[in-house]
Amino acid sequence: MIGKILGGRYEIVEKVGGGGMALVYKAKCNLLNRYVAVKILRSEFTSDKDIIEKFKRESQAAASLSHPNIVNLYDVGEEDDIYYIVMEYVKGKTLKEVIKEKGILTLHEIINYTKQIASALQHAHYNHVVHRDIKPHNILVTEDNRAKVTDFGIAIAATSSTITNMGSVIGSVHYFSPEQARGGYTDEKSDLYSLGIVMYEMATGKVPFEGESPIAVALKHIQQEPVPPSEIIPEISKSLEEIILKLMQKDQASRYQNTQSLIENLGKLKEDVVSSEMTMMINHEDSPTQIIPRIKEEDIETPKAPLPKNKKGNNKLMIAAAVAAALIAALLFMFGLFYVSNLNFFRTEDVQVPSLVGKDILEAREMASQLGLELSERSINSTEVPKNEIINQETDAGMKVKKGYPIRVVVSAGPDMAQVPDLRFKEAANAPLMLRNEGLSEGRVTENFSEFPIGVVIEQNPRAGSSVPAGSTVDYVISKGPQVVTFPMPNVVGNTRESAEATLRQLQLQIGAITEAPSNEHAEGRVIFQSIPPETPIAQNAVVNLTISTGPEVIDEPEDVTPPEDETPETPEEDQSASATLSTQNVRIQLPGHSGIVEIAIKRVSDGEEVYKRKHDLDKDGHTVVVPLTGYAKQEFELFVNAQKHKNNIVLR
Template sequence: MDTTIADPLVGRLLDGRYRIESRIARGGMATVYLALDIRLDRTVALKVMHSSLAEDPAFVRRFIGEAKSVASLSHPNVVHVFDQGTDGDVVYLSMEYVPGKTLRDVLRARGRLPAREALEIMIPVLAALGAAHQQGMVHRDMKPENVLLTDDGRVKVVDFGLARAIEATNQTRTGMMIGTIGYMSPEQVTTGGADVRSDVYAAGIMLFELVTGRQPYDGETPMSVAYRHVHDTVPPPSSLIPEVPPLIDTLVAQATARDPQDRPADASAMLVAAVDAHRMVPRESSPPYSTGQHFMPNASQPHPQQPSQPKVAAPNPTLVAPRAEVLTAPAGQGGEPPAHRRARSGFRPNWFLVTLAALMVVAVGLTGWYFAQNKYAIVPDLVGRSIAVAKSEAAKNGFVVKVAQGQYDEKMEEGKVLSTDPASKTEVEIGQTITIVPSLGAKRVTVPNLEGLDQNSAAVKLAEQGLKVGKVTKVANPKVQRGLVTQTRPSIGDSVKEGTRVNLVLSAGLVMPDVSGMSKDEAAQFLTEQGFQVQVNEVDDDAEPCQVISQNPRPKAEVDPGTMTSVTVSRCGGGWMDWFGKNNSQAEDQTEFRIVPNVVFKSVRDATTELQQQGYRVRVRNLTNGEQVRFQRPLAGEERPANTTVTIWR
């Protein structure tokens, strides 16, 4: 059966924001999904509470309050909570998606760990708990299943506050205990109460399990294990594994003291002790089944030199169960044999307990039968592998493979696996179909030939290639009609990413130069050279004779080649001296005249210097933006008074 298809939430858009892609795992209280936050375009882990909890108003209220508290807990070793909400009958928590595995997965794969490596995992766990304790928060369900080890070696703690939220549900009543039996402190068992020292107790049990490969207590029923937490003292780890250092024994003993007053005050206090222990624990030789390599959290296989694996505890579901049963020792535990106690105390069987025990035996048997019928496997990580290798790997793990249509991707090489559905590390039934999406590599398109097209036509042609119009500029070009494309950047024929913006250079045709102030003959000559048809009109004006006083089209106007240009000049009759005499009150004999030098074809800089040395003022006008003087006014050889302005055109 395909669990992804069977799950009604897969493919659903939750709360108008979270598109559920696949199911990652199922637990006793919730199911975790991989989802896409379409509003922020990021992958998240979505924890959806089971319907039995979501239907309880008291649980929903407490769940929302706890989610807000956890969201305020910002620490690098805590899985961040982004959002919480409800959508119809669905109550969910949006969290940081942490690719990797749980500490339980590592214990299954490796068995026990060397002391230093165990401390290197516990130190960030205690740092996360310590940060929560400082804000008045208690985890209440600390266990290896709630510790995530990322692919890049980080340690993250998850599910803060969830057990506390469950306390509000109508499914729990006075006299019930909530937590995971293997890590539950004595006070949680007997009173249901939990504080920061309860988390310390659970951390001590975890440390015991890391260095020994098993939990300190086992029993036929959860109640028998709970009884031992209340009445027994956790043995030193070295009693099971002699090479465990005494410092670890001491740390475990302090953390798991039956009286909360005898434990470290909170996780921060235990963190200090753990750091000190790590500093003093020698770098020991590896245990017989290990190669001695330093522990990496992403290890996923048992070591080949391991002849026999220590017993690793089975998965630990969060338990909701009666407390009263553990206050009396289960049969066969503590003190004398059951038959002797019955003989001395007149023991009468408690038929309620007998019936409950029988029901638990039946439930365990049915559970085992169910999981025997429904075998699950983890989808392997196939992304980045060749299609042939990915198909072989998936088939080897018992999956059916389907290759979907390929997709372009900027980062993934062509012919490699881009993605899978279900995603990697998802737990699904053996025999399910895995859809592999191949990468087609980076998609590239060619910049088309746009020369001679107007801007709108160029935009259409670019869109046909999956490209966009970028910046548009105009450059004078007398050879190309105004408004048509003369050049593109990137250039025509270049291979670019789809969606690239292509800059267009359009022809501005002819740009009307400014010839005002030039002599009639020079203006007419220059405009003719530039491709204009020139018409000259003379009028009576107070301006210097034969000087351009206006023009049409106006300067800087964009025009087509061959455009008729009209220039108006002051009448050329008479000479400059006549004009000067009529327009100046000074007598000629009182004015110092100088001969204007010829600066045409000289550099603008040299011409300016020479004219200024002769006592003239200089004004520079642009015609072609060249570096040489093209024209000058007054003309070379004419006499002009000192301090006259000489205009030069370049």
């Protein structure tokens, strides 16, 4: 494939990776002069029409996704039984490689990567696209630690096709959900299960289920509970473990029902110093996307109920335990009653909950403190509510509560911020993509003249590097190239040469060739011809040629030509005496103001007969044309130049 050009523009440069469904190549787009990633469907799948059709359809659907944490899809194509998609080329590592290098990730890293992946899935799910193959191998981590989810199109197409048509499933067995293993209905919560396993691996360096075969691993997804991460890494954050185990529930209804709930819980986690210092290196074999048979119900083992032992003895034991529990409960109740009575609990004053929505968090804290209440705060990003303003309170205003009661409030953290990319001096065609990659969109796009090439961005607002709310628009100006100013050509005919040249220089026009020619109309030294006619629209630096008069035209004396002896000249019947002599004379015709090829015709006035007609190249032969004319003395001829009659006739002498 190296060196092959797909679609007439994507030149394959090198192979950069591959999986169970496709091979990935780095390619250069010769049209936009940039590098892209080209993913090519493996040849073993190109014979299945259903897979190919779904591949095309779902790849195009995935290409409609636009999110900073999703690898952009640019194009989909087919050529010589090669089915390919063209994607954004991301320079960096896969999350799998990051895990292999670090062994175990810090709590901060786990939260950071998970929130970005969840944000990408939230966008995809909103657009009714389910990934179905979430795994560290399909998460690209850029050099600035941005996570980008890839492999949308092929995973969707292959999975849906093989489930319905072949009784098999395609996916990464270590990461897919129990419903995928059964070949059943998959939805957004299936992606969340896989994300839970990715978090498990980031936190422990291991996947939760291993086996001798893909079938064995798939059965464990269905039947077995995972080993809690804290049994592998005792220092792990308890809250993080709870999130991971909730994501990995076998029952879809027991998991997070959407990515928003997951993102909110991640926001509550705090940095765990102990977990950030863990550096244990653990190796793990890659988990490729592959085809495995669908797990049937008969393959799933049903746990057997334990056999009852010594029923009578068990009953006595249960009665004794119940009596002991009742005594302990009574003692605890009496102790608690005594304790709270000493604290005057029942005499504590009731407090009315104030309305805190719309107030600044500092003001709300002061109000709560004066009333003897506490605030339980959590923050979320908001583009509608200003930063530090309370969006919502879970305890309704006006309720009566005891002092010290915690009032739960949601505080705006302001909009999620994005950094404005530098669009200046970049091709305008690439600007929308650059903005989308940062979570921004294009605003007002205008054009203006500049010294820069046409189609280049010359201005932008906001400026590059500034921080703005995600989803903001960026205005930019595109160059129309240098502005061409035109003005009417002045008339310099009749001016002196010096005056004409001064006029042309003042208008920043270039003086071209200057020639000379006789003129009966203009005195010597005056302009008789300009190459650009007056009033013609011209721009600066245009070249103007001039012709200068040498004075009145001088017609040379004709040369007598004696006719050959064997030829008897014809004597006209009228207007000529018998004694008149027929002669041939060379007549010089001056043609100032003409250039290029001209047609010269000469007619005898007495009878209108055309005695000469020929074309002359003045640029080659000069502006003086010599024409031989035969006639009697004082005979008159008319001169035509390009079918236009000259004002002066020719008279033979």
